[in-house]
Amino acid sequence: MPYSNEPDPFRTLSPAPRPAAPSPDLVMPMTEEERMREELEKGILFTTVESVVNWARSNAIWPLGFGLACCAMEMMAIAGPRFDVARFGAEVFRGSPRQADLMIVAGRVSIKMAPVVRHLYEQMSDPKWVIAMGACSSCGGVFNNYAILQGVDKVIPVDVYVPGCPPRPESLIHGIMKLQEKILTSRVEIGPVPRRAQPPRGVA
Numbered sequence: 703m704p705y706s707n708e709p710d711p712f713r714t715l716s717p718a719p720r721p722a723a724p725s726p727d728l729v730m731p732m733t734e735e736e737r738m739r740e741e742l743e744k745g746i747l748f749t750t751v752e753s754v755v756n757w758a759r760s761n762a763i764w765p766l767g768f769g770l771a772c773c774a775m776e777m778m779a780i781a782g783p784r785f786d787v788a789r790f791g792a793e794v795f796r797g798s799p800r801q802a803d804l805m806i807v808a809g810r811v812s813i814k815m816a817p818v819v820r821h822l823y824e825q826m827s828d829p830k831w832v833i834a835m836g837a838c839s840s841c842g843g844v845f846n847n848y849a850i851l852q853g854v855d856k857v858i859p860v861d862v863y864v865p866g867c868p869p870r871p872e873s874l875i876h877g878i879m880k881l882q883e884k885i886l887t888s889r890v891e892i893g894p895v896p897r898r899a900q901p902p903r904g905v906a
């Protein structure tokens with residue numbers, strides 16, 4: 703019990719009274735257009751088929767699981783929990799080129815290996831992309847000799863080059879993000895995908 707007539711400072715405050723709802727007679731009736739706009743804003747999204755297809759493709763990249771040299775160690779690291787390329791939807795490394803749409807050329811390509819790399823590329827499903835990972839696959843690196851191909855773009859088309867020797871896993875992830883940007887702005891072809899221009903077979 704309080705000892706004075708002053709109000710108890712610890713008393714529970716009652717909630718403020720809610721304002722009375724306006725009378726239906728005072729509310730302006732919505733026009734047909736306003737009603738339709740309100741319905742649309744509740745959960746309908748307008749976009750184009752091309753944007754949706756590109757968005758789906760860029761966030762579900764399936765790389766081909768193969769490596770050629772030391773860069774492959776860094777490539778394997780992106781799938782682990784530390785770098786976690788699953789955040790970008792590109793962690794499903796496939797064992798078959800027919801189930802993959804991204805080839806990460808991780809390591810130097812020898813002249814003997816070049817026809818095999820091209821063969822694997824041709825077996826991949828369309829549309830497909832290539833990342834040249836590291837100095838060796840981009841331009842031969844320090845191996846400027848008769849046994850090493852001076853850049854994998856002499857046998858297959860390359861979309862993104864990742865510099866470094868070896869590039870860190872973060873660099874490769876950056877390259878994948880650049881590829882995603884490229885996919886998002888690419889055109890979606892209706893019907894069979896036209897074949898991309900490829901270097902002549904006689905180079906390798």
Ligand code: SF4
Nearest residue numbers: 772773836838867868
């Ligand atoms: S770029 Fe460097 S790390 Fe990568 S394959 Fe060549 S020598 Fe090895």
